[in-house]
Amino acid sequence: MAANLAIASSALSTLYRIVVYLFLEVAPVSKAKYVIPLLYLGYLLTSYFGAPAFSELVTLKEEVVTVEEEKSETNGQVVTDVTVQEATAVIPVVEPPTLKSALSIIIFSIPSPVRALRRANFLINTLLLLAVADFVFFPYFDSATDVVYTRVGAVYPDAAKIVVRYPAANATENLIRLVWRQKGGKNESEVPWREGPVANLTAERDWVQTVSLRGLWPSTQYEYRFEGLNSTLLPYPATPIHFHTAPDPRLHSGSHYRFIASSCMTPNFPYLPLQGRRIKGLDLLADYLWPSESHSTAPSLPTLLAQNVSSVVSSLAAKVTSSANSTSAENVTAPAENVTTPSSVASEKNVPPTEFMMFMGDFIYADVPIYFGDDVEAYRRLYRRNYNSPSFRKVYERLPIIHTYDDHEIINNYAGLGNTSLPPYPNATNAFELYNAEANYDPVDEGQYYYDFRYGEAAFFVMDTRRFRSDISSDEPSSHTMLGDKQLAALYNWLGKVNNTAVFKFVVSSVPFTALWTYEALEDTWAAFPYEKSALLSAFQSVPNVIVLSGDRHEFAVIEFAAGDGGHNVLEVSTSPMSMFYVPFIRTLKPRSEEVVNRTKEEVVKTEDGKEEVVKVTEEVPREKVLKYIAEGNYKWSTIEVDTRDYDHPVVRVETVIDGTPAYRLDVLGKPVKLQSTTALGSLMPESFRGVLDKIGLKPSRWF
Incomplete structure (x- = not known):
């Protein structure tokens, strides 16, 4: 036993x-x-x-023992008689x-x-x-109740949203003032600080407040810090926080910038002892964006880049030159380049600055590895924990971040049914709103979490894929909705507005738009909403240069949605996790859809008399097709570079970084868009300047 x-x-x-x-x-x-x-x-x-x-x-x-004995005879002769005795001993050893x-x-x-x-x-x-x-x-x-932080959220051409958390000891409120000034110029140190908005921080709101700084100029560097109402400089931040306003989209002068897209993160996974606040994916992102400031003991990324930067730059230049000579510019995807050498191209002068980060949901994991309940404090604690992470601080103090949310900010596979009073939605979104949503761009409809914004010649629509999601276990599939009627109408309206006013159109979905993923696809992705998805895809394909950005799956994939004759192909770039798990060995993405579309192409054929003529041939192509799929990696993000300086050949360059190493590159050549513009001088004048003219007696409103 x-x-x-x-x-x-x-x-x-x-x-x-x-x-x-x-x-x-x-x-x-x-x-x-x-x-x-x-x-x-x-x-x-x-x-x-x-x-x-x-x-x-x-x-x-x-052990065996042998013994000999001697015997004597009576007649005086000695006789030796040997007797053998065996003794066996068993000894445990x-x-x-x-x-x-x-x-x-x-x-x-x-x-x-x-x-x-x-x-x-x-x-x-x-x-x-x-x-x-x-x-x-x-x-x-690790409740992080004492965490102090500030970050920049939405940036407009003439304004910026700024979040601050500054708890006060033995008090129920704390009033602090934001002071700011423009950066740049020869005598920058002599530029005076200007008083900005006052943040009214209260214990009821967990000492968090989002304020708006207005009256700024487009494409301009600014910095800010905080003071008490008595003009005493506060100890945090130790050095001013810098940010850059967005370009004025009405100028149509072309823009060149990058932004980061990813989703899904939790501290200290994969687990390391005594590293409860570390988010390794954000450490890697900081090293990627600002390599000269990396303190890693590993070989520096700039050093590794130096060995290969010449070939990379040459390759990109060749692609741009090739695209400039191309006769077809509509969503052509150049051959992808698999890169195995670490790169920190952010340090190269030919690479534009990274202007913001789009975080596409699962910012916290309220139910992983354990669900601590649905009270407000349980959710707020997890947000404080993330902002208390030194890994995240290295990023959010330097890079504006805008958010959408997904299920794990609430609970796994959450479907809101359009009912905002359904627990745990109210308490979960209370924390999301305080810490993330209030700093986003203003919502399309008041009280909602979907919104749109412009950055240069690119337009963005960020969807809410949880609040209005139907229960797919009931009713007919034709009645299932992901977005709800009101949000769907706002999205269609946005598509109409940006058709001829923006070059690239980015639609942000927290969950994949493609139906090629299989595992839990009905619970998470658009696969359970085929009718709404089909209608949306038709709308997307009626507008040039639409790119869908998504996350959630903890894998990376690029999907091409083929259009029929007269339509425009749509691309989806799905990237996650920022810092979380991936599942090894198991693959859940189908390479292509069974559904096909018919397209007409021209071929040159020889006739019976030996002449060549062009004929039209109809071919069937998959409606959805995987261009690239990478499942491995705990730390993934995509860098989206938007370049509209040449309106005849606009391009989006995608670089996906996995575990700190660039793993995939793709050029998406856009179709030229003749942008509608205004000739009114007043449209180019910031409101702050109009106010100055009003004060001196001039009335610009009469001029324009």
């Missing part, structure tokens, strides 16, 4: 270690937090009652283990008579349990 328990102990210990590894390093599946303690308890019990069996696992050694066997015992929890090895196994399993407890409960105990 004891021997059987010893074997059971070994089996339970091995299974326990496998489950712990999967939970901490592969995927933090919620059910594992219940399985792991049970396995550990089973291991302890079987180890305790199986301990006597270890004393029997010894080597038996036999414990053989000392070799280094190889000792490692096998520790790694595979093999039963051992050596007490030190049994204790080592117990210590390892106990440390693993403590690691699980650290990962699961650290978010609860």
Whole structure:
């Protein structure tokens, strides 16, 4: 019996270690937090009652003893008589283990008579349990109630939204003033600070406030800091925070900039001991964006880039030149370039600045690895924890970030049914609104989380894919909606407005638009909403240069939606996670759809008399096709470079970085768009300047 328990102990210990590894390093599946303690308890019990069996696992050694005797005869002669006696002794001996066997015992929890090895196994399993407890409960105990931070959200040509959290001790409110000034010029240090809006921080709102700084100039650098109402400079931030206003889209002068797109992150996954606040994906992003300031002990990214930058720049230049000579410019996807050399191209003078980051949902994981409840504080704690991360601070203090939300800001696979009072939506969105949504661009409809904005010659529509989502288990599929009537109307209206007023149109969906993903596709993606998706796709394909950005799947893929004759192809770039798990070995993306579209192409054929003529041929192509799929990697983001300086050949360049290394590049050549513009001088004049003219007695409103 004891021997059987010893074997059971070994089996339970091995299974326990496998489950712990999967939970901490592969995927933090919620059910594992219940399985792991049970396995550990089973291991302890079987180890305790199986301990006597270890004393029997010894080597038996036999010894044989031979004895000689001498005898004398009575007649005086000596006779030697040898008598052999055998004595057998059985002696238990414990053989000392070799280094190889000792490692096998520790790694595979093999039963051992050596007490030190049994204790080592117990210590390892106990440390693993403590690691699980650290990962699961650290978010609860690390409440981050004292975190102080500020960041920039939406930036307009003449304004910016700024978030600040500054708790006050032994008080219920804290009034602080934002002061700002323009950067640049020879005597920048002599430029006076100007008083900005006052933030009214209260305990009720968790000491968070978003203020708007207005009266700014387009494409201009500014900096800000905070003071008390008595003009005393506050200790945070230690140095002023810088930001750059958006270009004026009415100038149509062409723009060249980059932005980051990704989603899904949680601190300290994959798990490392005593790293509860680290978000490694954001450390890698900071090194990518600002490599000269990296303090990593690994070989610096700029050094690695220097070995290959010439070839990369030459390749990009060749592609642009090729596109300039192309006769067809409509969503042509240039051959993708697989890159294996680390690159920090942000430092190169030919690469434009990164202006903002689009975070596409799952900013927190309210229910992974454990759900602490649906009260407001439970959700707010997770947002504070992220903003308390030194990894995230390196990014949000330098890069404006705008957000949408997905299910894990609420609970897994959440469908709102258009009911804003349905728990846990009210408390979950209270935290999302305070920390993220209020700093977004103003919503299309008041009180909603979907919004649109312009940046240069690109237009963006950010969807809310959770609040109005239908319950797909009821009613007919034709009645299922992802967006709801009001949001859908706003999206169609936006498409009509930007058709001839923007070159590139980015539609942001927190979940993939394609139906090629299989696992949990109906619970998450647009696959469960075929009628609404089909109608939207038709609308997208009636407008040139539409690119869908999505996240959620913890994988990367580029999907091409083929259009029929007269339509425009649509591209989807799906990127995640920013810093979270991916599932190895299992692949859930189909390479193409079974549904096809008919397209007409021209071919040159020879006639019977040997002449050549052009004929039209109809071909069938998949409606949805994968151009690139990369599942591996815990840390993924895509850099989207928008270049509209040449209106005849606009281009979007996609660079996807996985685990800190550029892994894929793609050029998307846009169709030229003749932008509608205004000739009114007043449309180019900031409101702040009009106000100055009004004060001196001039009335610009009469001029324009």
